[in-house]
Amino acid sequence: MSGLELRNVTAHHGTIIALDGLNLQASRGEIHAIIGERRAGKSSIVSLLEGTITLSKGEVFVQGHPLPQMSPQTMVQAGVGVFHQAPNIIPTLLPWENIMAGRMKIGFSSRHMRDDIEASILRLCEKWNLRPDLRRPLHKLSRIESTVIELARALAFEPAVLILDEPAGRFTADEMQVLYTVLAEQRSDDEAVLYAASNVDEVLKIADILSIMKAGKIVETQPVRSLDREDLVDLAYSFSESREELVSKNIRLLKYKKYNEEIVSNLPLGTVFFDGEGKIYLANQSAYDILCTGPEESVARLDGMDIPILNPLMVGELRDGFGKDRYGLLIDAIKSGISAKWKQWPTTKGRFVDVMIYPFHDSLKQLFGTILVLQDVTEERVTRDYLAKMERTSSIAQLSAGIVHEVNNPLGIISNYVTLLLMKTQDPYVKDRLEIIRNEILRIHGSMQNLLSFSAVDSSALHPGDLLLVIKESLVLLEYEAERRGISLGSDVPLEPVMARMDPARIKQVLINLLMNAFDAVEKGGSIVVKLRKQANGKALLQVTDSGSGISPDKIAGLFTPFKSGKNGSGHAGLGLSVCKHITEVHGGRIWCESEPGNTVFFVELPCEGAPQIKT
Known part of the structure; x- marks a missing residue:
């Protein structure tokens, strides 16, 4: 007796034909498997019964009775149970x-x-x-x-009819064995089981009937008991090729090739196959994605026929992806027939890849080919580097707090004595020397405060603020210093507020530090300009540009390293820019420098209010 029958069914999903004249009958007491390529229409049968696609033509029968309308409720009432492909x-x-x-x-x-x-x-x-x-x-x-x-x-x-939509994607291999037992029990209870299969191995284990689906219709139906695995592969893939290819004497090779390519193409790792001579003959899409190249289709001649094929990964692309030296090391290992693994090889496109090679041999122990596996670990590498950087920053903060505590106590005592001596002495020479000592104490105190800036910024101190206001207040504070030095200090900012989630005092500390560095770099008659722009990526870009002599490329790399100063002379601790970097990164931003003679620019990029924030 028929459990589920679809007669000449055509159904649409919007303007797209999902089922095209489909004829299908799943009988009670049988497991009827459907197999086909992606978008062949297997899941559309469930969508039709649930009413999510529109029946344009044809009839649907459950237990011999027509299904008047399609919805989850009518499907249950008619005795149909569904296990979906996705939860x-x-x-x-x-x-x-x-x-x-x-x-x-x-x-x-x-x-x-x-x-x-x-x-x-x-x-x-x-x-x-x-x-x-x-x-x-x-x-x-x-x-x-x-x-x-x-x-x-x-x-x-x-239910009289049970439909399972590719359940192998929901269960592990061991769990699937139990599912097969459950389905066999349902078959014994005279249920009709319609099983959308992922591969032919499932069909062999459980199905009684196999239907091949293509482009929304059933193109072939056969009893499984009369087929072995080779016949199943033959049947499953024979309808995916053109009729001209089917008459070719090499059709079985083509079908097995396509079957194997389907397996390889769905692997999440980059996979490249080499033959025994070290030549590439197959690569999947993941390999192309990792190496940032694209597969191209071309035409091959086979027994006088033009057959479209996917070009394998070119040797030149593999060489360009890893560089000449690493490519040579890789090919030498492949040709020698050894297993090898390399961790985090950098590619020329900025990725990091774990590379593994596995040789396989024929019955005579001769090298038959090699599998190259590529695993993109860029995200893992970036995350680890970020965590290491945060750990270093935390260590510096702890060390800084200890140093400040030990230095500030005796420094305060010395400062008090110097102030007392200044009040008592009338000797100009002694006063001059005491002033020098007091100024040096203040400088040391300033360095200690800079060290404390490595401590984490309190997240409660971050709130929406206007960067224009920070710039205005900073320029007012340094206006006299610019006039005293004979330097032009100007700004180029938008009229509208530029809001960012920030601690205004800390961002002002960054800007003033950059401006004071610019004062030291610019001679009398020079200029300093502060610019602010809101970028299309939702971030604000603050620029401090000066007309100084510039910074040499070898010094730019170490500008933001603690205790490395880009200034001339020995009076600079080299903490200012490292503190600026720390504050900027805590705010979820970044800072960098570009310089050439007569034009040095420090860039500070901060997320605008409402943009995603980086947690630290």
């Missing part, structure tokens, strides 16, 4: 509530219904050796527990 649960509900959502039966008390449903859940979970806590919502259960409970929803009320 389809309400995570905040309890297990029994998920199963009964939209399915409440009249005549059941809540308590009676709950007990029956929970008992059926536990019976099904026991097959996977699971004992879930049914008093907890699904989002607090494990992945496999919530998945089995979703399967229990599909099996609730003993």
Whole structure:
């Protein structure tokens, strides 16, 4: 008896044809598998029954009765249960509530219904050796527990038709073995099981009937018992090639090649296959993505026919991706037939890649080929570098706090004595020398305060503020200093406020430090300009430009390193720019310098208010 039948069904998803004259019959007491390439239309059958795509033509029958309209409710009432390709649960509900959502039966008390449903859940979970806590919502259960409970929803009320949409993507290999047992029991209970398969191995293990689907229609149906694995591969992929290719004497090779390419192309790691001579003959999309190149299609001649093929990864692209030296090391290892692994090879495109090679041999122990595996670890590398940098900053902060504590105490005592001596002496020479000592004490105190700036900025001190106001206040403070030195100090800023989440005092500290450095670099008659722009990426760019002599390239790299000063002379501790860098990064921004003779620019980029913030 027919469980589910679709007769000449055409269905649309908007303007796209999802099912095109589909004829399909799943009989009770059988497991009917459907296999096909991506977008062949397998999931569209479920979408049609749930009413998410529109039936344009044809009829749908369940247990011999026409289905008048398509919706999840009518599907359940007709006796159809569905296990979806992606999770389809309400995570905040309890297990029994998920199963009964939209399915409440009249005549059941809540308590009676709950007990029956929970008992059926536990019976099904026991097959996977699971004992879930049914008093907890699904989002607090494990992945496999919530998945089995979703399967229990599909099996609730003993459906006449059970549809599973590529379940292999929801279960591990071991869990799938249990699922096969459950499906065999459903078949014995005279259910019709429609199984959308991911690969032919699933079909061999469970199915009675196999249908090949392409472009929204069934193109072939065969009983599985009469097919071996080779026949299944032959059948599954014969309809994905053109009829001209099917008549070629090499068709079986082409079908196996496509089958294997499908497996390789879906691997998440970059994979490149070499033959025994070290020549590349196959590479997947992930390899192209990692090396920042793109595969190209070309045409090959096979037995007098033009056949489109995907060019394998070119040797030149592999060499360009890793550089000549590393490429040579890689090829030497491949040709020697050894296994090898290299960690975090940098590519010329700025990525970091773990590289692994695995040779394989024929029955005579001769090198048959090599698999090259590429794993992009750029994100891992960047994260580790960032954490190491934060650890170094934290260590400097702890060291700085200790130094300041030990130095400030005796420094305060010395400062008090110097002040007392200044009050008592009338000797101009002694006063002059005491003033020098006091100024040096103040300079040392300033350096100590700079050290304290490495301590973390209190996040509660960050609030929306106008960068224009910070610039205005800083320029007012330094206006007299600019006049005294004979330097032009100006600004180029927008009229509208530029808001950023910040500690205004700390950002002002950064700007004043940059301006004071510019004063030291610019001679009389020179100029300093402060610019501010709001960029399209949601960040504000603050620039301090001076007309000084410039900074040599070898000094720019160390400008922001503590105790390394870019200034001439020995009177500078070299802490100012490192403090500026620390403050800027704590605000989620960055600082850098570009310089040439007569034009030095320090850039400070900060997230505007409302832009994503970096947590430290």
